[in-house]
Amino acid sequence: MVNPNLTDYSKTYKAFDWEKESQYFNGPSAGLGLNIAHEAVDRHANGGLGDTTAIRFVRKDQKRENISYVKLQELTSRFANVLDRLGIAKGETVYSLLGRVPELYITALGSLKRLAVFCPLFSVFGPEPIFQRLSKGEASLLVTNKLFYEKKVEKLIDRLPHLRYIFLIDVEEDLSKKVLSFDRWMKKASSSFSIPFTSPEDPALLHFTSGTTGMPKGALHVHKAVYTHYLTGKLVLDFHKNDVFWCTADPGWVTGTSYGIISPLVNGVTSIVDEQEFDAMRWYQILEKEKVNIWYTAPTAIRRLMRTEMDPKKEFDLSKLRLVLSVGEPLHAAEVIWAQQAFGVPVLDNWWQTETGGIMIANYRSMEVAPGSMGKPLPGIEAAVAEIDGDGIELITDTEAQGHLVLKKGFPSMFRAYLHEQERYNKCFIGDWYITGDLARRDRKGYFWFVGRADDIIKTSGHMVGPFEVESSLMKHPSVAEAAVIGKPEASVGEMVKAFVVLKEGVKENSETKLDIIGFARKELGPAVAPKEIAFVQRLPKTRSGKILRRLLKARELGLPEGDLSTLEPS
């Protein structure tokens, strides 16, 4: 058995110093500054890991495609040179709209080399979420494929004045001066690129996350976030030399970038990327065939595997598996226990969010697991439960009391801005504390337990959906007068998006209207964001000032007490 990197949590936590971790990085001492792509790719390619597989792609047809660290260096350098050639300057934003194909990873790391800011878009988004994100981030360049371009992007172009170039990964020739062939430009570019000096505070990654009142916010991270990518890889994912790691998340969400791309590469291990969506048997086969040592997945997937009613240990050779980790929403105690028995290894839940850039609270191999708990703060991270009111913030010292989960600001991967929204950013902080928006409690042993969201944001299949974004889209349907959207608890995905709709006068409340509205929302928003369920109501509960009381709709949906109704508009 391999010994864990973190052997004594309390001792490490107490003695921890972020600056000591900087010794791992070789860019600063070589006078290159701190660049994520250098630490993830070039240092290994130029060091002893050149021939080691950096990423193994399992394509849809199950074919394997290995990219070594040297090959990844060459490909990402080519892309950085392409950006250079096209005049994409430092700090400009490069987006991808792709499934889990090699070009996505090349775009991400090549952009970081060129000091452009990389922003991945989830490929099942509909045109409206894509437009919101490209527009707010002032995308200069987008890498996508012909199908997504024609279906989702082409009609948006006139509304995106900043977008200068679009690369298609599956055309051989340029379509115009703006729409270019990825392969053609990559072939022409040099395979060597010197990364310009990178300040740790240079912007690197942009991830959009949902807001409760407005459109999605662009959380901006800097190259220094690599400290957290590295450290959590070492202490939480417990990477060791020659490990094979599989993170099942899509890079369209922050987990799939921080842990599907950066963290394993920085730590010099081999990453598995499966192009296909969830399929229980295929996933078990990948765990076996690829000899996965460490597996980072989500509660939604674990629940689906539970449904197979199989004993995976008996039917597959999972002897190489050392650790299973889960993130996205709480993994309930019963699920932790099932998974521990099914895989015969520790199953560790952890917690973090887009804004924190990496894992913040975790269960660790060397620490007793509290099933159902988020675990304890990462060394270097101070977490607390706090009461917040108009007067400010007060930390709760009583154990078991519920309050806002807050983190002491100043850790390396803390987001540095919500793009162009300083006021919204400022609102996230009170004094020295970052207010996460989640509610939690801490038990007497120091473990944190997730309680829920402090706001109306919906957590579905491990990602956030902002009710406002969905409501705005529903309101565009000709039959809809008003709409309110909530997260309805659902066993397999945590919460599902449910809309309450007031129809315009004369429109019939029937299943045809319902399906028409759902279809309309799916076309605009894509299936990850559109409501799965619609209920017709005569009116929506509102405050006297006209604000929709989503929490009241949710309480009614769940049959819970309706709470303080003093601000409710009289009916």
Place this chain on the structure above:
Amino acid sequence: MKEAEILNIVYGLLKQVAPETDPSSLTLDENIRESLNIDSYDALQFIVALSEKLGVDIPEKDYGQTGNLKNLLIYLEKRLH
């Protein structure tokens, strides 16, 4: 049950989860989820509804055999007889 009847049921249920699409335009080899933009939650709803409607048990571990119409029909044929 004839293949055409099964197909009609399949189209009807797919239309419930992806009302904006035309499932009857799917070719036999096309990936259903990708072509109709169906996420894993919707895919699960579809299979559960199909299983109820046809009265056949479709266990989770077999879901991989239902990715396109051709495989789905072969699979259902086996389960129905």
